[in-house]
Amino acid sequence: MSELESNMAENGGGAVAPPADVSxxxxxxxxxxxxxxxxxxxxxxxxxxxxxxxxxxxxxxxxxxxxxxxxxxxxxxxxxxxxxxxxxxxxxxxxxxxxxxxxxxxxxxxxxxxxxxxxxxxxxxxxxxxxxxxxxxxxxxxxxxxxxxxxxxxxxxxxxxxMTDADVPLAEEINPDEIVVDSGYDGPRLGDDGEVTVDFCKAMMARFEEQKLIHKKYIVQILCQVYKALKDSPSLMRLHIPEEEGSHFTVCGDTHGQFYDVLNIFKLNGLPSAKNPYLFNGDFVDRGSFSLEVVTTFLALKLAEPEGIFLTRGNHESKNMNKIYGFEGEVKHKFDQTVMTLFAEVFCWLPLAATLDGGVFVTHGGLPAEDSCKLDDIAAVRRGREPPDSGIMSDLMWSDPQPFTGRSPSKRGVGMAFGPDVTKAFLEGNDLKLLVRSHEVKEEGYLVEHDGKCITVFSAPNYCDQMGNKGAFIRFGSDLEPQFTTFEAVPHPAVRPMAYAGAFGNVMGL
The missing domain is CATH 1.25.40.10 (Tetratricopeptide repeat domain)
Known part of the structure; x- marks a missing residue:
C-alpha cells in the first residue's frame, strides 16, 4: 500500500472549515x-x-x-x-x-x-x-x-x-525463423509451417496454467500471423449464429488479465469452435497480472479457430493504458520490448464492433456521439492507429450509458454518456434490436437498462481481487434473446493485480 494512500480515505479529526473565498x-x-x-x-x-x-x-x-x-x-x-x-x-x-x-x-x-x-x-x-x-x-x-x-x-x-506514416511495422519486418529455440525448452512447439492448431492451443493453455511461458519464437509467430489476419478484417464484423438447430453464440465482456477465470469460462461453456463461437468484447489486458496469458490464448485460438472466436478492441488495448495498468510491464518482465511492440501493433488492428445476425450490436464502450451515425460509418473507421481523443473510434471504446435522456460529458473524461433515447434511436436507425457493451464492472456480472435495449456484460469476477462482483457471459440463440450465465471467481496464483505496473500501481489506487 502506498505511503500517501495508506489511509485510503481521510479519517482525520472532523470536518475542516472552508476558507472564506470559496468560488x-x-x-x-x-x-x-x-x-x-x-x-x-x-x-x-x-x-x-x-x-x-x-x-x-x-x-x-x-x-x-x-x-x-x-x-x-x-x-x-x-x-x-x-x-x-x-x-x-x-x-x-x-x-x-x-x-x-x-x-x-x-x-x-x-x-x-x-x-x-x-x-x-x-x-x-x-x-x-x-x-x-x-x-x-x-x-x-x-x-x-x-x-x-x-x-x-x-x-x-x-x-x-x-512517428511518421511511412514507418514500417515491426510485424512486417521481423523474421521469427531467426529466433533460436534452445534445446532445454520443454513446452509446446509450432511446426516448420508455423500453423497454430487447437492441440497447440490446449498445450499452451495448460503450460500457462502451470505459470510457465511458451518460447519467444512462438509468441512472435502468433503475433505476426494474427497481425496479418486482423489487417484483412473489417472494422465492423457482421457475425452469425451457426445454422444448426440449438446453436448459440457467446458474448463475454472484460477479462482484464484474469487468466484462471478465462479457463473457468471455457470449462463452463466449452472451448471456442465454429460450432461454439465466442466474441470477447475488449479489455483482455491490464489490471490482472496474467494479461499476457489471456490475450495470447485469445490470439492463438483466433488462428486455430478463425470462425470460433472474435475479438473487439477495448480502451485498454492501447499504449497509454498498457503503460499505466501493467500490461507493458508484464510483457517486458516475461519477454521484452520487441514482443510488446508486436502486441501494440496487433491491438491497433482489432475490430471495433460487431453485429450478430443483424439484430444485436456489440462494442466495448458505447454509442457514437453523432445521432446520424450508421453502421456503414462505423465500418469505414480507419484502424491501424492508437485511439484518438474524440470521434467514432473513441466513442465506441470509451462511452457509457446513463439513466437520463440525451448525452452528457463522460464521467471518464473521454467519450460520451448516452441516454435511453440515444440507444433507441441508434437501434431503430440501423434496424437493430439490442446493444451489448462491456467496459464497466457490475455486481452480478451484467446489467440490463435503457428499457431492456442496452446490456452491459463484464466477465472478470472479483475484479482486481477486491470488488467482490460476479462475472457473466451471454448466450444468444436464433431468437437473439439473451441468456445469462453468472459465475464466481476461481483461485489463482498469489500474484497481485498490477504486479508489473511499477510506480503506477499506487497512482491508480492499487
Whole structure:
C-alpha cells in the first residue's frame, strides 16, 4: 500500500472549515454542529464501504456528506473512488473543487495527478505531482510518481516527434525463423509451417496454467500471423449464429488479465469452435497480472479457430493504458520490448464492433456521439492507429450509458454518456434490436437498462481481487434473446493485480 494512500480515505479529526473565498462553483454555508456531525458520520460510513471495495456505495455516502457540508476531505475521498472506478473526469472535478476549498490539501493534487495520468494528460500530471513533492519533500513515493509522470511525458513527446506514416511495422519486418529455440525448452512447439492448431492451443493453455511461458519464437509467430489476419478484417464484423438447430453464440465482456477465470469460462461453456463461437468484447489486458496469458490464448485460438472466436478492441488495448495498468510491464518482465511492440501493433488492428445476425450490436464502450451515425460509418473507421481523443473510434471504446435522456460529458473524461433515447434511436436507425457493451464492472456480472435495449456484460469476477462482483457471459440463440450465465471467481496464483505496473500501481489506487 502506498505511503500517501495508506489511509485510503481521510479519517482525520472532523470536518475542516472552508476558507472564506470559496468560488461560486462550490458555495458553502457555515453549518451547525449537528450538520457537521451528520456529515462526518456519513464520511466514516463511506470509508468503511471503501475499505470493503464497495466503491459505488462509498460514492453515495461521500456524496451525501458533501451535500450536507462540502469539505476538501470528502471531495478528495470521493475522487479516490472515482479514480478506482476509472471515472477520471469526475475525479478531476472533485479534486478541483477540493482544492478550491483547501489549496493545501495534498491528496487532492495526488488524485488529480492520477486521473490526468490515466487520461494521458502528462503535462498536467507532472504539474500536480510536482506540487505534491513540494508539499511533502521527504516522500519517496511522491518523488517516484513525479519521476514516472515526467518519464511518460518525455516518451510521449519523443514518440510524437518521430512517428511518421511511412514507418514500417515491426510485424512486417521481423523474421521469427531467426529466433533460436534452445534445446532445454520443454513446452509446446509450432511446426516448420508455423500453423497454430487447437492441440497447440490446449498445450499452451495448460503450460500457462502451470505459470510457465511458451518460447519467444512462438509468441512472435502468433503475433505476426494474427497481425496479418486482423489487417484483412473489417472494422465492423457482421457475425452469425451457426445454422444448426440449438446453436448459440457467446458474448463475454472484460477479462482484464484474469487468466484462471478465462479457463473457468471455457470449462463452463466449452472451448471456442465454429460450432461454439465466442466474441470477447475488449479489455483482455491490464489490471490482472496474467494479461499476457489471456490475450495470447485469445490470439492463438483466433488462428486455430478463425470462425470460433472474435475479438473487439477495448480502451485498454492501447499504449497509454498498457503503460499505466501493467500490461507493458508484464510483457517486458516475461519477454521484452520487441514482443510488446508486436502486441501494440496487433491491438491497433482489432475490430471495433460487431453485429450478430443483424439484430444485436456489440462494442466495448458505447454509442457514437453523432445521432446520424450508421453502421456503414462505423465500418469505414480507419484502424491501424492508437485511439484518438474524440470521434467514432473513441466513442465506441470509451462511452457509457446513463439513466437520463440525451448525452452528457463522460464521467471518464473521454467519450460520451448516452441516454435511453440515444440507444433507441441508434437501434431503430440501423434496424437493430439490442446493444451489448462491456467496459464497466457490475455486481452480478451484467446489467440490463435503457428499457431492456442496452446490456452491459463484464466477465472478470472479483475484479482486481477486491470488488467482490460476479462475472457473466451471454448466450444468444436464433431468437437473439439473451441468456445469462453468472459465475464466481476461481483461485489463482498469489500474484497481485498490477504486479508489473511499477510506480503506477499506487497512482491508480492499487
Amino acid at each position: 461560486t462553483a462550490m458555495k458553502v454555508v457555515t453549518p451547525n454542529p449537528e450538520t457537521v456531525s451528520a456529515a462526518e458520520a456519513l464520511k466514516l460510513e463511506g470509508n468503511a464501504l471503501l475499505a470493503e471495495s464497495k466503491l459505488g456505495h462509498a460514492v453515495g455516502k461521500y456524496t451525501a456528506a458533501i451535500d450536507l457540508h462540502p469539505t476538501a476531505i470528502y471531495l478528495s475521498n470521493r475522487a479516490f473512488c472515482y479514480v478506482k472506478l476509472e471515472q477520471f473526469g469526475l475525479a478531476i472535478l472533485d479534486a478541483d473543487m477540493a482544492l478550491e476549498l483547501d489549496s493545501t490539501y495534498v491528496k487532492a493534487y495526488y488524485r488529480r495527478g492520477s486521473a490526468n495520468m490515466a487520461l494521458a494528460k502528462f503535462k498536467l500530471a507532472v504539474k500536480d505531482f510536482r506540487k505534491v513533492t513540494k508539499m511533502q519533500p521527504k516522500s519517496k513515493e511522491a518523488a517516484a510518481k513525479l519521476k514516472a509522470s515526467e518519464k511518460m511525458q518525455k516518451e510521449a513527446a519523443f514518440a510524437a516527434a518521430i
